[in-house]
Amino acid sequence: MLFKYKSVDDKGISREGSIDATNRDMAISGLQRRGLIVISIKEEGAKTSLLQFSFTQRIPMKDVVILSRQISTLFEAQVSALKAFTMLAANAENKILSHKLNQISDDLQAGVSISGALAKHPDVFSDFYVNMVKVGEETGKLNQTFAHLADYLDRQYALTSKTRNALIYPIFVIVTFFVVMGLMFVVVIPKLSAILLDSGQDIPFYTKVVIALSDFTVHYGFLAIIFVALLGVWLWRLSSTEKGKEYLDKARLSIPAVGNLYKKLYLSRIADNLDTMLTSGVPIVRAIDITSSVVGSRVYKEILKDAADGVKSGLALSAAFEKHPEMPGIMVQMVKVGEETGALGSILKTLADFYKREVDDAVDTLVGLIEPVMIVVLGLGVGLLLVSVLMPIYNMAGGIS
Numbered sequence: 001m002l003f004k005y006k007s008v009d010d011k012g013i014s015r016e017g018s019i020d021a022t023n024r025d026m027a028i029s030g031l032q033r034r035g036l037i038v039i040s041i042k043e044e045g046a047k048t049s050l051l052q053f054s055f056t057q058r059i060p061m062k063d064v065v066i067l068s069r070q071i072s073t074l075f076e077a078q079v080s081a082l083k084a085f086t087m088l089a090a091n092a093e094n095k096i097l098s099h100k101l102n103q104i105s106d107d108l109q110a111g112v113s114i115s116g117a118l119a120k121h122p123d124v125f126s127d128f129y130v131n132m133v134k135v136g137e138e139t140g141k142l143n144q145t146f147a148h149l150a151d152y153l154d155r156q157y158a159l160t161s162k163t164r165n166a167l168i169y170p171i172f173v174i175v176t177f178f179v180v181m182g183l184m185f186v187v188v189i190p191k192l193s194a195i196l197l198d199s200g201q202d203i204p205f206y207t208k209v210v211i212a213l214s215d216f217t218v219h220y221g222f223l224a225i226i227f228v229a230l231l232g233v234w235l236w237r238l239s240s241t242e243k244g245k246e247y248l249d250k251a252r253l254s255i256p257a258v259g260n261l262y263k264k265l266y267l268s269r270i271a272d273n274l275d276t277m278l279t280s281g282v283p284i285v286r287a288i289d290i291t292s293s294v295v296g297s298r299v300y301k302e303i304l305k306d307a308a309d310g311v312k313s314g315l316a317l318s319a320a321f322e323k324h325p326e327m328p329g330i331m332v333q334m335v336k337v338g339e340e341t342g343a344l345g346s347i348l349k350t351l352a353d354f355y356k357r358e359v360d361d362a363v364d365t366l367v368g369l370i371e372p373v374m375i376v377v378l379g380l381g382v383g384l385l386l387v388s389v390l391m392p393i394y395n396m397a398g399g400i401s
Contacts, residue, residue, distance in 0.1 A: 003027040003043050007036040020103055033110040059097050059124050061157045067097070068150035075143035082108045100124055113137060128273060128294045135280045145280065152276050156269065159359055163265055166363040167258070173374040177381065184385050186221065189214035192389045203392055210388045246298040253299060253326075257369075261362045266300045267331060268355035275348035285311050299326060317344075 005027070007015050015036060021027035027041060067088065074084040082105060089101035100121050107117035115134035118125040125133075129149060136145025193211040196203055203211070217224075238244035253259040270291055277287035285308050292304035303324045310320035318336035321327040331351060338347030 003041050005031060005041040007031055019106065030106065030110065034106065059094060059100075061153060061160075063092075063094050063097055064124060064129075065150055065153045065157055067092075068146045068153060072143050072146035072150060075146065081114055081142075097124070114142070126294050128277070128290045131282060131286070131290055132277065132280060135282055139281065148276060148280065152272065155272060155356070159265065159268060159356060162363055163261060163359060166261075166367050169367060170370045170374060173370070173378065177374070177378045180378065181381060181385070182217065182221070184382065185214045185217040189385065189389060190218060192393065196389070196392050201392070201395075204388075207388045207392050210385060242298070246302075249298045253297075257362075257366055261359065261366060262297070263326070264355050264358045264362060266295055266297050267328070268352055268359055269295055270300065270304070271331070271348045271352035271355060275345055275352055278348065279345045284317065288317075303327065 002018050002020050004018050005016065019027050019030055021030055031041070070088055071084060074087070075081075079087075085101050085105045085108060089098050089105055092098035092101060103120070104114075104117040107120065108114065113134075115130050115137055118133055119130045132145055132149055133142070136142040139145075189210060193214060196207070196211075235248075239248055252262055273291040273294065274287055277290065278284060282290070288304050288308040288311065292301045292308065295301055295304065303321075303326060306324070307317065307320035310323070311317055316336070316339055318332050318339055321335060322332045334347050334351055335344065338344035341347075
């Protein structure tokens with residue numbers, strides 16, 4: 001709940017603002033911890049729910065990357081944590097992020113640790129992020145920690161963006177194909193078929209098929225739209241359940257070419273996460289657990305959870321990975337070499353770089369193949385439709401002449 005308050009500080013200066021709390025008493029306690037004397041406080045009305053709804057919207061990773069860079073720079077300049085977050089809250093362009101940073105500043109002023117304050121906002125700062133900050137607090141290297149986090153998030157953002165953008169183009173071409181074909185069947189073909197039917201001449205079989213498809217689309221096309229809408233709702237409901245998410249993740253990994261791309265993306269993310277955390281001093285079991293929560297795939301999440309249990313029971317990480325066919329042999333062998341030589345962090349960094357290059361190459365190859373194929377298919381589809389209708393008209397015109 002969001003509460004608006006009026007108060008006076010220890011210098012007698014009036015202050016107004018808002019505070020987020022579970023109830024009125026908690027809001028008053030929070031204000032008192034800041035050294036404020038509460039004059040009045042009330043829960044916001046209808047506008048509050050809309051505001052709170054807006055605060056639940058996802059903050060882009062790009063903003064978190066920039067934020068991490070800014071925090072690192074401020075800490076290097078010996079700016080206190082409270083002042084740093086207050087400054088960033090005041091200057092954040094994203095209003096939702098600004099609100100979150102104000103809440104973090106309030107928590108810091110109340111004596112909460114930075115990692116503890118960040119942990120209250122899991123929609124912005126992942127478990128991985130919070131644990132890295134906690135390690136930075138324990139080692140006294142917060143500026144380096146935020147710099148490492150910014151580098152890591154930057155790599156992940158670039159990798160994810162490239163993969164997503166690679167899939168946007170073929171989806172756009174496919175949608176364009178169906179829109180063009182739909183317009184052909186609904187607008188163009190009926191007018192041309194009317195000329196053919198009025199002529200009374202024999203119509204070739206393939207032309208009859210096209211005319212029949214056009215009639216079906218004109219009269220029953222709405223059924224296809226309803227079917228697509230129901231399919232979309234079903235997929236949305238399926239993706240909102242744990243079993244459904246796992247099923248969709250498995251299906252995604254099973255798609256030819258695209259599945260291999262996603263597999264390399266997840267492997268790169270696993271290696272990069274583990275490298276960053278182990279290098280920062282996070283225990284290996286904890287590092288695996290945290291990585292499982294941010295890998296982005298239910299399939300690999302279960303693999304990592306099983307690996308964490310295996311490591312707890314005394315198995316080597318390579319042996320725990322080897323039990324799962326989704327983990328390629330090269331990764332298992334490289335991890336094994338890292339364990340034997342005591343250079344696991346370095347090996348994981350090499351693996352992360354290797355799979356990042358693999359993702360880049362796979363994306364470039366996929367885009368390079370899809371573009372000409374889609375253009376050819378679109379051209380052939382439209383061409384065949386026109387030929388199947390225009391050829392009889394041409395023949396009819398030749399017979400008349």
